[in-house]
Amino acid sequence: MLSILIPVYNYDVSKLVLELKHQADNLGIKHEILCQDDASKSTINTKNQEVNSFPYVSFFINEFNLGRGKNINSLAQKAKYDWLLILDCDTFPAQNNFIQNYVNALSKNINIIFGGIIYEEKKPPKEQLLRWIYGQKRETASLLSSNLLIRKDIFIEYPFDESITKYGYEDVIFFSSLKKNHFEILQIQNPTFHLNLETSEQFLSKTNTALENLVLLYNSNKISKTDSKIIKAFEVLKSLKLITFTRFVFNKNKERIERNLLSENPSLFYFDLYKLGYFCVLYSAR
Structure with missing residues (x-):
């Protein structure tokens, strides 16, 4: 039923995987969780690889850096189920029924569903304020692929633009392509927290x-x-x-x-x- 795709770069993904695994297991749905570090060469990957011990969970490491979009495309090719749930590695479900909410939303017969992103209310240290303020004021109102459910066949036909290998605007091009091809995108209240704040x-x-x-x-x-x-x-x-x-x-x-x-x-x-x-x-x- 559900392939959860988590592109990773120099980040501890174990807590996110455990939470998603717990929720999916409780629902009793067929699922897999596929994580892929994009050649960060991070020592964190030693811990990340421990998630391979869980059933239906795989952690891969790219030999060469692909860029976020191409990394997600690669994960989608590995996925075996009809629905893809794309989550950034530095996100975390805001609700303990996160997976259930997406499963319930499938009854609306919409092929692309965005759950939203939120930020912690607590003000961060001053050196992180620009990222936090921008996230709260702009990103929470934006369409992002950091928490997105999409049918695999649609994603395979309209993947991320692989010419974009550096940070920035891959989401804009991705969603623009979907809209130009007349796909409806449903937004529901099923957010993830964005956890990893860069310095300003x-x-x-x-x-x-x-x-x-x-x-x-x-x-x-x-x-x-x-x-x-x-x-x-x-x-x-x-x-x-x-x-x-x-x-x-x-x-x-x-x-x-x-x-x-x-x-x-x-x-x-x-x-x-x-x-x-x-x-x-x-x-x-x-």
């Missing part, structure tokens, strides 16, 4: 990498203004011939914006300006 510096660095991806996707016509607010704003600036001016203003104020984003009171408005400005810089340097 790490998150800003990953954002830069994501924007590099976004430029490549935009230049190859794989993403449009309907998929990205950054692209939408950029095309307005482009039509007004303000790209050069925006790049100049961004470069002049980059350090001040970064100080805010790394501070105890990061502004998402400044974060949006940062992303738009840096996108203009990258686009002009292509």
Whole structure:
């Protein structure tokens, strides 16, 4: 019935596997849990491999780094059941009837179901505030593949774009493809907690990498203004011939914006300006 796919990178997945295994066993459903570390070479994998001792649980390690999307595609090819439940390794079910809620949702005859993501209410240390605030204000309202149930045959036909090997925008392209092919996506209240908060510096660095991806996707016509607010704003600036001016203003104020984003009171408005400005810089340097 259910293949649970967990892409892993340098993270202890044992508690997540135990919780999912417990819930699935209690329901008595046919299931398997497939985890795959993406060549992180982490010592944590010594502990992770212990989950192989549980029935219907497998932990694999890639010889070479594939990138998140291709890693999930690889797991899907290994899966033997009709339904795939994709969960990021740093998530954890918010409810002890998490699997049951998804099983119940199958009665709605929808082929793609998103459970949602939430963040702990407790404020994290100041060096993690940007990631926490962004997650609470933006990601909780976004469509993500970090907690997604989908029919295997649909996923195999419309997998993640394997040209995206670095962090960023693989979900946008994935869901855009599904929507363009007229698949309905149902969101239910069945969230997972996002547990692993990067520092603000790490998150800003990953954002830069994501924007590099976004430029490549935009230049190859794989993403449009309907998929990205950054692209939408950029095309307005482009039509007004303000790209050069925006790049100049961004470069002049980059350090001040970064100080805010790394501070105890990061502004998402400044974060949006940062992303738009840096996108203009990258686009002009292509």
